Amino acid sequence: MTAHINGITSLAWTRQAHCLDRTAATELDRIDARLLDLVQRNNRLSSEELGAKVGLSASGVQRRLKRLRSEGVIEADISIISPKVIGRNVTALLLISFERDRADIVDRFKRAICKMPEVMSGFYVTGQADFVLLVTASDMEDYELLTRRLVHDNPDIKRFETMVVLDRAKAGFTVPMDTIACW
Secondary structure, three states, X not given: OEEEEOOEEEEOOOOOOOOOOOOOOOOOOHHHHHHHHHHHHOOOOOHHHHHHHHOOOHHHHHHHHHXXXXXXXXXXXXXXXXXXXXXXXXXXXXXXXXXXXXXXXXXXXXXXXXXXOOEEEEEEXXXXXXXXXXXXXXXXXXXXXXXXXXXXXXXXXXXXXXXXOXXXXXXXXXXXXXXXXXX
C-alpha cells in the first residue's frame, strides 16, 4: 500500500517475504528490496529515477514493480488525506469485544466494517479486545451515530472502549526493509 504523507509517499505490504526464508510466498533480491524501500518513501519517482538509483533500466524497473504488484508484495498505491482538512475532526480507536468467540461472528463483523468508509483500519487482535478499529468522524455527534450503527445495534458485541486521538504523532505505512537479509 503506498501512502502520501507530508510530501513523502510510503508503501506497506502484508506478506513477510525474506530472501533467506524459502517458505515465503515471494522471494525478494537486493534490487527488489531497494526498489521497495524507494517507492515506499516516494512512489512519485519516475522509472528512470528509480533505475538510476538501483542500477536498472526504466523498463527493468517497470517489470519488477509490475511483478511485485501482481504477487501482492505491493498491495495498493494510495494517498493519505488529512482528515482535518476535509472536516473529519474526530479520530478514535475503538476496542471491540464480542459476547462469544465464533468464526461466523468475526466474519460478519469483518464484512460489516469493510463496508463502512468511516472505519479507516480494522484489526482482528489478541488480548482483551477482539478488534481494534481506527475510525474518523466529523464531530462527536457523527461519532455517536457511527457507534450506534456499529456497536449498539450489534447483539454480538459485549463491550467497546473508545480512545479519542488527541494528536496524530505519526501516520504511515512504511515497512522497515532491514528484515530482508539480502539487502
